[in-house]
Amino acid sequence: MRTIRLARRFGATLAGLVAATSVAAQGAPPPLQVPEKSVPVPADVSPQMAKIVGAPLRQNWNIQPKTGEEWKPVAEAGAAALARQVPGMLERLKVKVERTTIDGVRAFIVTPETIPPENRDRLLVHVHGGCYVLNPGEAGLPEAIFMAGFGRFKVVSVDYRMPPEATYPAAHDDAMTVWKAVTKMADPKKTAIFGTSAGGALTLAMVLRAKREGLPLPAAIAPGTPMSDTTKVGDSFVTNAMLDNVLVSPDGFCDAGAKVYANGHDLRDPMLSPVYGDMHGFPPTILTTGTRDLLLSNTVRVHRKLRDAGVEAFLQVGEGQSHAHYIRDDTAPETRKVFEEIAGFFDRHLAR
């Protein structure tokens, strides 16, 4: 008897639900109200990654410096703290760094202690992240060091100009200056470009610009969780807000930084929102993001767009990871796997 009642209730409800679903959205459906939730660190990450994933939200994620001058001390304080981690990284990963200048642009040459024969003539270009306002100097190096160390490639990392020194398109111009120089130092078929966040967007923008200017393209690129849409389109800007402990919110410090760099330039320009660029003819691309990443959507949208343009494009998504968690701790096994994946991808696509 109870079974029959249950049966009626469930049966009728399920049928009703299917009908409701199909007529649901003849107008714009109302927003979904998602209740407050308590989110523990997931069980299936390493202890090192658990620390990163379980860290509280970035303090003062909602600061809104409005000028390059206001950003400068923020950038310097963050950079000083990050730069202190660099010597340990260099030692653990057996990598050396030297400052240089390439056609007037500040850069670093990042070299692994041993370079395997297949990588001897290969050269990678790195563009760091930091919302176009953070990580000057050595603070921009961790990702370049990880790539050099785990992949045993030689890397040129661009220490591009940022506010208050200069605004758009200065960082883009500096990156292109280095790119042009690199295409003369190495066969472009033996090169790749990579970077995370603003550096991921710059990576994509560099290819768009190289296409436009008729320059050689790299043999592969690795944009990590690219700031591919600074106009705030993208579902995870909402769904992962207050969950991503790095960027935290689409209206936070990173948006403020990008706007100061843009300096009034149209944010829909593919140079600043490369998801809107024409990706036909792009080289093979490997994208990295995480399940909690505020830019998860902007990464998967670039992936889809590349595939629609017929480009070989590979996506890796880290369990539980917020924005760019994979460039925090070189001792986390998740970090190693991300960079080994990228290195393998480069190895398959770069000429020897």
Place this chain on the structure above:
Amino acid sequence: MRTIRLARRFGATLAGLVAATSVAAQGAPPPLQVPEKSVPVPADVSPQMAKIVGAPLRQNWNIQPKTGEEWKPVAEAGAAALARQVPGMLERLKVKVERTTIDGVRAFIVTPETIPPENRDRLLVHVHGGCYVLNPGEAGLPEAIFMAGFGRFKVVSVDYRMPPEATYPAAHDDAMTVWKAVTKMADPKKTAIFGTSAGGALTLAMVLRAKREGLPLPAAIAPGTPMSDTTKVGDSFVTNAMLDNVLVSPDGFCDAGAKVYANGHDLRDPMLSPVYGDMHGFPPTILTTGTRDLLLSNTVRVHRKLRDAGVEAFLQVGEGQSHAHYIRDDTAPETRKVFEEIAGFFDRHLAR
């Protein structure tokens, strides 16, 4: 003056934050409290997908039928509603379906009106989803029809036994019976297995069992958002709860269905939680999920595990999509792209 004060405040705070982050988690970090939020349909999806994404949470997502008898009317009501959509799909996609029995197992042969020459000798096996208790008969066919229609492959879809007719390992056994028969109908190098949700888990479990039993493996597989972990490990079980409008919660109807099918069998057995299986030697695999999918983590964990085992594995993630949204509406461009991606992957990996 104001700039200097701002500078001091931001600078000090940023430095403090980096220090705080690095000492944060020496014990288990506390859960993150994510506030309530209002989530609109994202701007960057098609109108068809917007309807699916914007639908309210599945009604009675928290029903908990405890026996196969209690599930039967639920399954029948849902199946009747879904089956009504099948004729339209067949017509739009120019596909035919016939019921058959393969070595005693109920199945459907799903055939596109025209099969291109390269697919003439190829044969795909489909295992439907539905938490091991839903989508009997024609209700299990939409994904098979989409694959046949968009990919122009011939498909055998297994209408496996479910509670109350039978419990674990009946569905697995039926799928293996069909798999064995298919390896005699076609060269296994010209075959693939695919399925979504429980069907994604079954796809993975079939390969694990074929390995164990020394049977031929397919040339490729396409597990869509697989129920790869029925033990509820996986970050998106929490982060996407009450956001995924299909599964809604790790403690909802789908968990109840899987438990009724498992009938007391250990949920950690890789047959029911294939993420814990040994994936060495797996064929090339294409995985599909969405940014709001409750099983996003269980999909990306399988992807990582496959890559760690040296398997070619490709991941696609749909913007804004909840669990299995890509098998709802064949007229949505997102649906077409998912199936064309899978078809292209099969075409590259199946012998001709």
